[in-house]
Structure formats: C-alpha cells, structure tokens
Amino acid sequence: MAKHQTPLLDELTKGPWPSFVDDVKAEAARRAANKDGVEYQIPVDVCEDLLGILELCYKDKETHWKHGGIVGVFGYGGGVIGRYCDVPKQFPGVAHFHTVRVNQPGGKYYTTEYLRGLIDIWDMRGSGLTNMHGSTGDMVWLGTFTEQLEEIFYELTHKMNTDLGGSGSNLRTPAECLGMSRCEYACYDTMALCYAMTQEYQDELHRPAFPYKFKFKFDGCPNGCVAALARSDLSFVGTWKGAIxxxxxxxxxxxxxxxxxxxxxxxxxxxxxxxxxxxxxxxxxxxxxxxxxxxxxxxxxxxxxxxxxxxxxxxxxxVGDEKGLCILAGAKAPILDGAQMSSLLAPFVPVEEPFDEVKEVVENVWEWWMEEGKNRERLGETLKRLGFGKILEVTNITPDARHVQHPRENPYIFWTADEVGGWDRDIKEYRKRHAR
Ligand code: HEM
Ligand code: HEM
Ligand code: SF4
Ligand code: SF4
Structure with a gap:
C-alpha cells in the first residue's frame, strides 16, 4: 500500500493524458522492489514522500518547499539547484530534493550503455526521477541530498566523461539540433559549433557572473528543431545566400x-x-x-x-550553396515582461573553425550586457530598454533593412551629432531662408 494517501493527485491520473503522478508512482514501486539490489544512498521512499508533500501542498493550497538555498560542487557556481522542504519530519525522503543539471550529449545521441551508466549513478545516489530533457536541452535529474552531490559529480566526470550543465546567472547548457549528422537541410554543422562553444565558454557556463541566465541554441536551418528563435538569448540559425x-x-x-x-x-x-x-x-x-x-x-x-x-x-x-548562419538576439519566456522572440542581429556569418566570426559577436554582446544589464534582466529586456541600435553599435554590425521589424514602428536608428556635422544651427542663417 502507498505510504501516503493522495486522493487529489490521483485525479491527475484520470483522462487520456499521460500523468507525472503515474510515473512517480511507478518509480516508487520500482525502488521499493529493488530487483537489482541497488545500495540506495538516499531514502528508498523518496518518491512516495514527493507524492505525499505534493498532496499536502494541494490540500493546504500553499507550497511546502522553501525558497532557494545554495548548494553545489566545489569549483562550480552552477549546475545544482537547491531544494529543501519545510516539513522534513513528515517527509524525510524529500528533506533535500536538489536538482542536478547534466550536460546532454551532442545531438542528444545516447548509447544504451552510456544511458545505463548515467541511470546507475542516479538510481543509487538520487531519486531515479529524471526529465529528459528540460527545455534548456540538458538532462534534469530531480531530487537528491547535499551529501551526494560531490559523489555524483565525481562519478559523472570520471566514469562517464560527462559534465554538469548550467544553472543560475550563467551560460546555460548550450543545445543544438542534430544537424548534419542526419539532416540534409543543415546549413552548418550544429554539433561541431555547439561543442566548440561549450568548450570555449566553460568559465561562463560554470561560474555565474552574468546579470541573469543566458542561453545559446543552434538550429541547422530555419525549420528550427530546437526552437532557437523562441528560446535563446542568442539564436544561431542556419541560412544560405543565393538561389534555392x-x-x-x-x-x-x-x-x-x-x-x-x-x-x-x-x-x-x-x-x-x-x-x-x-x-x-x-x-x-x-x-x-x-x-x-x-x-x-x-x-x-x-x-x-x-x-x-x-x-x-x-x-x-x-538550400543554396553558400551556407552559413544568422544570429538573432533576445528571445525569452515571460519573466519581467512578456515572452519575446529573437530579433535578427547578424544576417549572415560564415561558419568555419575555429568559429572566430561567431565568437566575436558573442563576446561583444556579453561585454555590453554585463556592463549595462540590470540584475535579473535578460538580454531581450536590456535590448528593449536601451534600444536595438545599441546592440548594433557594440557589435559593429551595420544597420540594414532586414533589422526593421515593422516599417515606421521600431525607428531605433538615430543620427548622432557627428554623423550630421553637429546639432548647432545659426538661427539668423536659418531665418534668411525660412521666414517666420
Ligand atoms: C493548464 C495546464 C498547463 C499550463 C497552463 C501549463 C503551462 C506551461 C508553461 C507556461 C510552460 C513554460 C513554457 C515556456 O515558456 O518554455 C510549461 C512548460 C512545461 N509544461 Fe506545462 N502547463 C500545463 C500543464 C502541463 C502538464 C499537465 C504537464 C505534464 C504532465 C506539463 C508539463 C510541462 C513541461 C515538461 C514543461 C517544460 C518544462 C521545462 O523543460 O522547462 N504541463 N507549461
Ligand atoms: C518531479 C518533480 C519535478 C520535475 C519533473 C521538474 C521539472 C523541471 C524542468 C524540466 C525544469 C526546466 C529545466 C530546463 O530549463 O532545462 C525545471 C526547472 C525548475 N524547477 Fe523543477 N521539477 C520538479 C520539481 C521541482 C521542485 C520540487 C521545485 C521547487 C521546490 C522545482 C523548481 C524549479 C525551478 C525554480 C526551476 C527553474 C530553474 C531555473 O532555470 O532557474 N522543481 N524543473
Ligand atoms: S533545424 Fe533544420 S537542420 Fe536542424 S534538424 Fe531541424 S530541419 Fe534539420
Ligand atoms: S521560396 Fe517562398 S516558400 Fe520557399 S523558402 Fe522562400 S519564402 Fe519560403
């Protein structure tokens, strides 16, 4: 019999849709049976207590999770999101319920051997519950205790050659479509670029120093299989020049x-x-x-x-023969303002190793946003506040018609004094030509 009665949650199992309540119950039963003889390092009934606390939250109509809490692994400022509940005596299995973000493999290609290796770590040291994958693109491992974090990190890096992903005010785990590995539409090698950028910006990924989170997504063509345009502060979308x-x-x-x-x-x-x-x-x-x-x-x-x-x-x-990518800036989910799609920033960038043209745009954008962005302000919000002209200026990209979203609606191109030979006018000179 279930450890906690969950009549409210059980309502969610009815109807034709899949239900996370069924999934958590199935995992609870699997852990209890423990057919593989796993030496669980956190309470065996973590899944039952997760259902129990959620039922209580529904009943009380308020959350029993505490706000925030900083936990992590030595040397990294992100990758783990701390969770503690405020009723640990009643639900000891979820006294801690930290989330671990794990960097997914390129193109989300797994072998069963690799997947089993990951899940063996998580079954033993965590709840066994995962979300494959979060909207960031990484693996989300749900629920473990503080004491297990260093162990998980050690085993991930040493046994599985796998790193933590990003969380907090840093570069979030970059994600790409599978691109040229399977798709004839790909205009550049998304997996190569995503990998190179992940390696290049390790510091930004693991040590939060930004005003807020920052996402990269790489789509090989405008079909947008990872929806870069809607979900990343900088969207890298394959495109071509010339004729189809x-x-x-x-x-x-x-x-x-x-x-x-x-x-x-x-x-x-x-x-x-x-x-x-x-x-x-x-x-x-x-x-x-x-x-x-x-x-x-x-x-x-x-x-x-x-x-x-x-x-x-x-x-x-x-697609045409001259291929490359365009960079768009500023997409985000609703946080301070409403949701926003990316706007075109660099219309065409060639994609050649070591990807210097791409990195130049990225670094110019960061330098500006880290200086000007307010605390907890996404790039898209900084852009809206200070105007699109600013980002064109800091990236040295020449404004062109493709930057205009709606004619006469976003007139963000202003003339500066030196471009027009100064603002000072001699009124007497003017009046000679224009009578009052
Ligand atoms: C009235 C019902 C629901 C509403 C209003 C709702 C709303 C949302 C919203 C606003 C997002 C964030 C989208 C974004 O900005 O990226 C989201 C994400 C998500 N929702 Fe729902 N949702 C509902 C029901 C459900 C149900 C029933 C499930 C699963 C059983 C579900 C699973 C998810 C998942 C997995 C995500 C993505 C989370 C992530 O990876 O960030 N949602 N939902
Ligand atoms: C079975 C339980 C849970 C599931 C399936 C789940 C799933 C997810 C997913 C898919 C994401 C998005 C990851 C991404 O962007 O890639 C997410 C983020 C998040 N979850 Fe959960 N979650 C669970 C439990 C919890 C609990 C218990 C809390 C709070 C106590 C929580 C708070 C959050 C927050 C605050 C974020 C956003 C973090 C950030 O990006 O800054 N989640 N969760
Ligand atoms: S975004 Fe384009 S290139 Fe990438 S998988 Fe989808 S269709 Fe293929
Ligand atoms: S020719 Fe028309 S339909 Fe085809 S890709 Fe261009 S805009 Fe789209």
Whole structure:
C-alpha cells in the first residue's frame, strides 16, 4: 500500500493524458522492489514522500518547499539547484530534493550503455526521477541530498566523461539540433559549433557572473528543431545566400504524383492529389514563386527562407550553396515582461573553425550586457530598454533593412551629432531662408 494517501493527485491520473503522478508512482514501486539490489544512498521512499508533500501542498493550497538555498560542487557556481522542504519530519525522503543539471550529449545521441551508466549513478545516489530533457536541452535529474552531490559529480566526470550543465546567472547548457549528422537541410554543422562553444565558454557556463541566465541554441536551418528563435538569448540559425536549387524533373515528378510530398509524411489521411499551386506556390509567404505548368521559378531575392517549399518538395528543392548562419538576439519566456522572440542581429556569418566570426559577436554582446544589464534582466529586456541600435553599435554590425521589424514602428536608428556635422544651427542663417 502507498505510504501516503493522495486522493487529489490521483485525479491527475484520470483522462487520456499521460500523468507525472503515474510515473512517480511507478518509480516508487520500482525502488521499493529493488530487483537489482541497488545500495540506495538516499531514502528508498523518496518518491512516495514527493507524492505525499505534493498532496499536502494541494490540500493546504500553499507550497511546502522553501525558497532557494545554495548548494553545489566545489569549483562550480552552477549546475545544482537547491531544494529543501519545510516539513522534513513528515517527509524525510524529500528533506533535500536538489536538482542536478547534466550536460546532454551532442545531438542528444545516447548509447544504451552510456544511458545505463548515467541511470546507475542516479538510481543509487538520487531519486531515479529524471526529465529528459528540460527545455534548456540538458538532462534534469530531480531530487537528491547535499551529501551526494560531490559523489555524483565525481562519478559523472570520471566514469562517464560527462559534465554538469548550467544553472543560475550563467551560460546555460548550450543545445543544438542534430544537424548534419542526419539532416540534409543543415546549413552548418550544429554539433561541431555547439561543442566548440561549450568548450570555449566553460568559465561562463560554470561560474555565474552574468546579470541573469543566458542561453545559446543552434538550429541547422530555419525549420528550427530546437526552437532557437523562441528560446535563446542568442539564436544561431542556419541560412544560405543565393538561389534555392531547383530540379525541374523532380518538380514534374511531384506534380505527376510519382514523388510523395513532404517525403511521405502526413500520410495517415488522404489529402487528395498533390496540388503544387495550393500546397506550395500560393503558400509562399512572400509570393516569390511561380509555376506555369512546366517550370517552377523562384525570385530568390524576395525569399524569406521559410523552408516551406523545400519541406514540401525536398527532392526538387535544395538550400543554396553558400551556407552559413544568422544570429538573432533576445528571445525569452515571460519573466519581467512578456515572452519575446529573437530579433535578427547578424544576417549572415560564415561558419568555419575555429568559429572566430561567431565568437566575436558573442563576446561583444556579453561585454555590453554585463556592463549595462540590470540584475535579473535578460538580454531581450536590456535590448528593449536601451534600444536595438545599441546592440548594433557594440557589435559593429551595420544597420540594414532586414533589422526593421515593422516599417515606421521600431525607428531605433538615430543620427548622432557627428554623423550630421553637429546639432548647432545659426538661427539668423536659418531665418534668411525660412521666414517666420
Ligand atoms: C493548464 C495546464 C498547463 C499550463 C497552463 C501549463 C503551462 C506551461 C508553461 C507556461 C510552460 C513554460 C513554457 C515556456 O515558456 O518554455 C510549461 C512548460 C512545461 N509544461 Fe506545462 N502547463 C500545463 C500543464 C502541463 C502538464 C499537465 C504537464 C505534464 C504532465 C506539463 C508539463 C510541462 C513541461 C515538461 C514543461 C517544460 C518544462 C521545462 O523543460 O522547462 N504541463 N507549461
Ligand atoms: C518531479 C518533480 C519535478 C520535475 C519533473 C521538474 C521539472 C523541471 C524542468 C524540466 C525544469 C526546466 C529545466 C530546463 O530549463 O532545462 C525545471 C526547472 C525548475 N524547477 Fe523543477 N521539477 C520538479 C520539481 C521541482 C521542485 C520540487 C521545485 C521547487 C521546490 C522545482 C523548481 C524549479 C525551478 C525554480 C526551476 C527553474 C530553474 C531555473 O532555470 O532557474 N522543481 N524543473
Ligand atoms: S533545424 Fe533544420 S537542420 Fe536542424 S534538424 Fe531541424 S530541419 Fe534539420
Ligand atoms: S523558402 Fe519560403 S519564402 Fe522562400 S521560396 Fe520557399 S516558400 Fe517562398
């Protein structure tokens, strides 16, 4: 029988959706049975006490978790988030319930051997509960005691060659789409760049010195499989210059029905015969495509690189040959202000090892934000407060039409006195030309 009765939580197990309550109960039962004879280093009933305390919170309609608490491992300022409850006598299994952030492998590629190695550490030294993966992209290991932290860190680094991730006011664990390892759309090697940036900025990752958290995300193309545009202070999104490559024979094969649109995805329903006008040409957001029944044309200078046409007819259309990335700045979830998407900062940056062009933008942005950003202000908020013109100035990026979100709505480009030969005017000179 369960250690605590949880009638309120049990409501969450009803209905067609998956439930974390079922998951935590399953883990509680697995720990109690202990088929593998694990030498648990924290209370065996941690999962039961987690359910118990949550039930009590629901009943009391207030939280029984204390606010904050700083814990960590020697030499690092982040990677562990401290949690303590205020009813440890009643729920000793969750007297401490610290979260450990673990840097995920590149492209989230795991072998079963590696995964088992990780879980063996966590079963023994933590609750066994994980969230794979958090929205940051790292593994989130939920619930352990302070005494276990150094042990976990030692075993992770020495046995598994794996590091902690970021937490607190530092660079959070960078994350990327799997890019060129599997995806033909990738405009740069996301895994190589993410790895290089993780290594380069170890200090920023482990030693919080920023006004607030800072996220990097790497998408190989504008399809945005890690949603860099919505979720990272600096978003690195693959793009190309020049023309989308068109294979007119393959276009004809799509029109004739020999090739399946969307590479055969969405096939669970009969959508009728493929209609290139309805499904591709008319859906182009900039209306830069045309098809006369024989030849597909694209006016490439108007193309937004939205990927729609390429996704629909991947065998006929390919991204252009000159590839690189664009850097966008300022996305965040609602914290002080509302949620915000990134704005275009650097329209095209070549991606070549050792990635100096990319690092230059990053370091200029940090230098400015660390100076000007208020405590707990995300880059996107600093940008809004001081204006987009400022970040263009500190990164030495020339303003251009692609920086304008809505014409006449974000006039952030101001002339300075020296650009116009000073503001001082001689009123008498002026009046000679302009009568009162
Ligand atoms: C009315 C119901 C719910 C609301 C209003 C809600 C709202 C939210 C919001 C605002 C976020 C943050 C999104 C972001 O800015 O990144 C979020 C994230 C999330 N939600 Fe919910 N949610 C609801 C129900 C659920 C349920 C039932 C589950 C799971 C059983 C769930 C699991 C998650 C997870 C795993 C995340 C991502 C956490 C992270 O990795 O940061 N949510 N939810
Ligand atoms: C089974 C229990 C829990 C689950 C599944 C869970 C899951 C998560 C996930 C997925 C994230 C986002 C990680 C990311 O950005 O990658 C997160 C962050 C967070 N969780 Fe939990 N969590 C749990 C328990 C708790 C508890 C008990 C507390 C508080 C006492 C807590 C407080 C927080 C806070 C404050 C953050 C944001 C930290 C930051 O990014 O600054 N969580 N949690
Ligand atoms: S973001 Fe683009 S390159 Fe990366 S996996 Fe998705 S479709 Fe492929
Ligand atoms: S990528 Fe998007 S904007 Fe560019 S031609 Fe295709 S549909 Fe149009």
């Amino acid at each position: 490559k068109i294979d007119q024979k393959a276009v004809a094969a799509y029109v004739g029905g020999e090739l399946k649109p969307n590479a055969g995805a969405h096939a669970s329903r009969d959508w009728g015969k493929f209609d290139i006008m309805k499904e591709v040409v008319d859906l182009c957001p900039t209306k830069c495509m045309s098809y006369d029944g024989k030849t597909l044309k694209i006016d490439d200078k108007e193309c937004y690189r939205c990927m729609h046409c390429i996704n629909t007819m991947p065998a006929a259309l390919r």
